[in-house]
Amino acid sequence: MAAKRIGILTSGGDCAGLNAIIRGAVHAAHKKGWETVGILNGTAGLFKTPPAVRTLTPLEIDGQIMRQGGTILGTTNKGNPFAFPMADGSLKDRSGEIVDGFKALGLDAIIGIGGDGSFAILSKLAKQGGINMVGIPKTIDNDIGMTEFSVGFDTAVAVATEALDRLQPTAASHDRVMILEVMGRDAGHIALAAGIAGGADVILIPEIPYSIESVAKKIKAVKDSGRNFALVVVSEAVKTTDGGKVQTEYTDGEKRYGGIGQYIGAQIAEATGSETRVTVLGHVQRGCPPSYNDRLLGTAFAVKAVDLIEEGKFGRMVAWQNRQVIDVAIEDAIAAYQQVDIDSTLVHTCRALGISLGD
Structure with a gap:
């Protein structure tokens, strides 16, 4: 040839x-x-x-x-x-x-x-x-x-998981609820995987509607069990309780997701009386080795x-x-946009572990 x-x-x-x-x-x-x-x-x-x-x-x-x-x-x-x-x-x-x-x-x-x-x-x-x-x-x-x-997905999950590993001891030291906002656009794959691997108590993803009452109930249950801290992971595209998108507008007029962590943190503090702190990982998930x-x-x-x-x-x-590389039509791949399947193994795993998905 x-x-x-x-x-x-x-x-x-x-x-x-x-x-x-x-x-x-x-x-x-x-x-x-x-x-x-x-x-x-x-x-x-x-x-x-x-x-x-x-x-x-x-x-x-x-x-x-x-x-x-x-x-x-x-x-x-x-x-x-x-x-x-x-x-x-x-x-x-x-x-x-x-x-x-x-x-x-x-x-x-x-x-x-x-x-x-x-x-x-x-x-x-x-x-x-x-x-x-x-x-x-x-x-x-x-x-x-x-x-x-x-x-790119595996690395992003590893970074988010490590962030939870680092947030846990400082949360325990100060009796706090730590909220970690992760990327993912309109899909909650990063939040779901990292939340399970990092021992989160609450995982909020855009595919599953939530209520602050449900989240507060889980956090209170954690405190009642004798543990003085809780970890919450929220995907950037999660909406406010009234269905609004939380986005930041940049100087070029473009709007991007960002800020839902602060919203959730304030809501949790009001509903539970807990001291909350918010960490937004942002581009740390993209630029690392x-x-x-x-x-x-x-x-x-x-x-x-x-x-x-x-x-x-x-x-x-x-x-x-199935553990091998194949090829598919690009048009088919684009058409089959893949959000989190709410009946998937990882969602079932969360529920089996008692992790709250906010619903």
């Missing part, structure tokens, strides 16, 4: 394990005698003339980068090229520029590393420009369909993606199912 020139692109929010994917793809491709090119700053790099890229070689992309958080290529989660915000406030379709940038690089295929939002855009671009694309799922939210795990599992998963995904390019199977996303 003739030598190929393939591109690698990280898109959307960063997470731990992206550099492990890049490393795996570079080494697997060069094993086949192919050239690899890294596109800088996601699709934004393709707007430039010439496109912003760097050549990736096995000598440069060694085991050291696998230990690093973030992405050495840079990424972006702003500026949909089909409706790109311009300086005058208008929206412009700049998708043609992305396609032109891809063609200017002379690439045979591209590996797109992203979440469901990135895949929706990249798939549309691929169809428009006749671009051969294979996708690798990454998101700390673990909400992409058709795969049991996405790169990847866990061993995210390094393994990212590397295995990368090898499979390169194999799919060799086989000419495009429009596919690699996925983890």
Whole structure:
């Protein structure tokens, strides 16, 4: 088979394990005698003339980068090229520029590393420009369909679990209720997994409605049992008791989740008379060195993606199912958005342990 020139692109929010994917793809491709090119700053790099890229070689992309958080290529989660915000406030379709940038690089295929939002855009671009694309799922939210795990999730859960480990002794020292707000967007996977692993008394996720009365009842039961502290984990997309979203508006006008922990902390203090403290993990869950599992998963995904390019199977996303890497249609993965199943094993585990889900 003739030598190929393939591109690698990280898109959307960063997470731990992206550099492990890049490393795996570079080494697997060069094993086949192919050239690899890294596109800088996601699709934004393709707007430039010439496109912003760097050549990736096995000598440069060694085991050291696998230990690093973030992405050495840079990424972006702003500026949909089909409706790109311009300086005058208008929206412009700049998708043609992305396609032109891809063609200017002379690439045979591209590996797109992203979440469901990135895949929706990249798939549309691929169809428009006749671009051969294979996708690798990454998101700390673990909400992409058709795969049991996405790169970045394991590390985010490990960080949240460690935070609970650190909050427990200070909570016990001061007779406090500690509230930990974690990321996850509209899915409660991080809160649920970390809450169980970190010994939380209450776990609040957006998929299960809650009442402060129920939460207060659990905390009072903990205190009545003789324990002087309690741990509460809340996912960032949990709403207020009247159904409102708690978001922060940034200087560019974008609104993002954040602040529900403070709301829950105040509500618990009022309902129970307990002293509460709130910790918001935020981007600490994204930027840290990847866990061993995210390094393994990212590397295995990368090898499979390169194999799919060799086989000419495009429009596919690699996925983890039943302890092996498979491939599925990107459209199917996007369509099967994966929130927490309220009848899942982990939800049942919470209830069996007496962990309150607020309902």
